[in-house]
Amino acid sequence: MTYPATWYAETRLDRAERPALQGSHDTDTLVIGGGLAGLTTALELARAGVKVTVLEAQSVGFGASGRNGGIVSASYACGAAGIRARAGVEGAKRLHDLSVEGVNRLRSHIDEFAITGAEPxxxxxxxxxxxxxxxxxxxxxxxxxxxxxxxxxxxxxxxxxxxxxxxxxxxxxxxxxHIHPLNYLRGLARAAEGLGVRIFENTPATATDFGISQRIKTPKGMATARRIVIATGGYTGPLFPRLQKAVxxxxxxxxxxxxxxxxxxxxxxxxxxxxxxxxxxxxxxxxxxxxxxxxxxxxxxxxxxxxxxxxxxxxxxxxxxxxxxxxxxxxxxxxxxARHRMPQLGRLAPDLWHITAFGGHGLNTTAIAGKVLAEAILGQSDRIKAFAPFGLDWxxxxxxxxxxxxxxxxxxxxxxxxxxxxxxx
Structure with a gap:
């Protein structure tokens, strides 16, 4: 799939194309969605040695992740008063601290992985x-x-x-x-691949089969995984109805x-x-x-x-x-x-996780949300609880x-x- 005609696409440095999934593929964790949320989660899991595969329906960064304003600041779409109303004063402070950490983590990704064309x-x-x-x-x-x-x-x-x-x-x-968001995202994809993550483009999920193991069907193959992370954002479709109703x-x-x-x-x-x-x-x-x-x-x-x-x-x-x-x-x-204008991340069911709804503030918030979700999946921390007041409201x-x-x-x-x-x- 050709990337949409944007100035970012014309000036992106990485023009690598990745194959579509064909046949059977086994992995530990399957991430659906190759935007900022999905790739950050995949990268953080791969750092811990987890075998991760990403399925992207178009090309990495096709959606808002690769077309946005490129501004990175410590903020959420929901204002401070709205956050305090749901999370309380201490909860709001924890979320603000996470937002600041997200800004710093994104900057450190650029340095750590030597991402060119995205210099802050x-x-x-x-x-x-x-x-x-x-x-x-x-x-x-x-x-x-x-x-x-x-x-x-x-x-x-x-x-x-x-x-x-x-x-x-x-x-x-x-x-x-501020940065060039598509160059950053494609650099993040390369970094994830360097840690062993497999990324398949032009591979939409077409059907699910959840049981002892999780299976996702695609037009030309099937992926089987121990767990699944859904990171489809503004392009969430009817395959995941509970998420679609919440976004x-x-x-x-x-x-x-x-x-x-x-x-x-x-x-x-x-x-x-x-x-x-x-x-x-x-x-x-x-x-x-x-x-x-x-x-x-x-x-x-x-x-x-x-x-x-x-x-x-x-x-x-x-x-x-x-x-x-x-x-x-x-x-x-x-x-x-989301209706509450805050990110939604958590567990839908055993071995089925979600990370979505960043509401126009996705650069810094995905940088920390992907890290926090990976920590929860690996049992390393309970920092994901900071987002608990902001669930899957219809x-x-x-x-x-x-x-x-x-x-x-x-x-x-x-x-x-x-x-x-x-x-x-």
Missing amino acids: VKGLLHLRRFDQGADLRAEAEELAAEGLPVTYLDAGAIRDRLETTRYYHGIEDAQAF LPIATYMMATEPAPDLLAEVIRTPMAVLDDRRASDYYRVSQGRLLWGGRITTRAASDRAVAKDLHRAMVEVYPQLAGLKVDQAWSGQMGY AGGRLGLIAAQLTYWGLQAQDKWRERSSPKL
């Missing part, structure tokens, strides 16, 4: 488009007191970095960074502009990535002289032409001076969202998708009202 670019500006900043200042001061490299920015400090009047307040996070496939969008290094250097005077705090954030970064811009969510993927038009309009709202900058490519992809099916879209439109309207009510800078 330091920093993230998390900005607000309306004039209320007391909470951001307090948050920055609290994090700085804990020793984290976080700084509050007022409108003037933001203008020193970005030539726009759209942002009123913000936080500069020097611990966060909403939400489409998100990105574009890459034509090269314009001189113009972009005048307007965006920082190598850091930028993320605003709208309900479906705009996020962007400059890479190789192009502006990569993402945002918007829908419950059904739009055409590339519509994506390009919508994201170009969003870019020009913030930077009118970029109105003449053309879009070279635009694309969409499906993320897996996502609502078709009605859930409709509700998600209506909710998003309502929140968009709130964003616009707050922005229009703020004084002009």
Whole structure:
């Protein structure tokens, strides 16, 4: 299967193709899904000497794992208040610590496995488009007191970095960074293979046979394993109905502009990535002289032409001076969202595990979730219990998708009202 036409695909360094599974194949652990969650889990199990096989329906990184914004920061899709409401103060602290560990683990993977083409670019500006900043200042001061490299920015400090009047307040996070996600993921696949993991591409799971041993049928073969890990994210199908009912496939969008290094250097005077705090954030970064811009969510993927038009309009709202900058490519992809907007990982049944629903925050959270799941499978720790408050809640099916879209439109309207009510800078 050809990888979707994205700027990441054009600039990926590893173009290795892997065979489809044919005939019978025996393994200890079978991972279904060759995205960040599946490959990280496979790698961590292989470190312990476990024989692991990965089945990928398309090519590794085909889904959101290889098409995302590339921003790595210590966060989840669910906000801090929502996490505390379910997990309590101490539970929220444990989850935050795991998120920070995920950022560090991803960075260490790049160094440990010498993954080229995914070198981290330091920093993230998390900005607000309306004039209320007391909470951001307090948050920055609290994090700085804990020793984290976080700084509050007022409108003037933001203008020193970005030539726009759209942002009123913000936080500069020097611990966060951004990368080329597809180069990272393919480097992770090579590292897993170096530890003995077998990866089969173009090998969708077509049927299951669970019993004393676990069997997965594919178009041209069958894999038998002691245990199975399901890591299918936003592309979870009816083969695993309980998971499918707990995950909403939400489409998100990105574009890459034509090269314009001189113009972009005048307007965006920082190598850091930028993320605003709208309900479906705009996020962007400059890479190789192009502006990569993402945002918007829908419950059904739009055409590339519509994506390009919508994201170009969003870019020009913030930077009118970029109105003449053309879009070279635009694309969409499906993320897996749980109703509670937190990752879902755990055990469905004896020897049947799942790791899914990273909701647009998958880079750092898969890096730690895959490690935590592997520890649970191997009996090395019970850190997986931190995610127990966030189980397989029913996502609502078709009605859930409709509700998600209506909710998003309502929140968009709130964003616009707050922005229009703020004084002009």
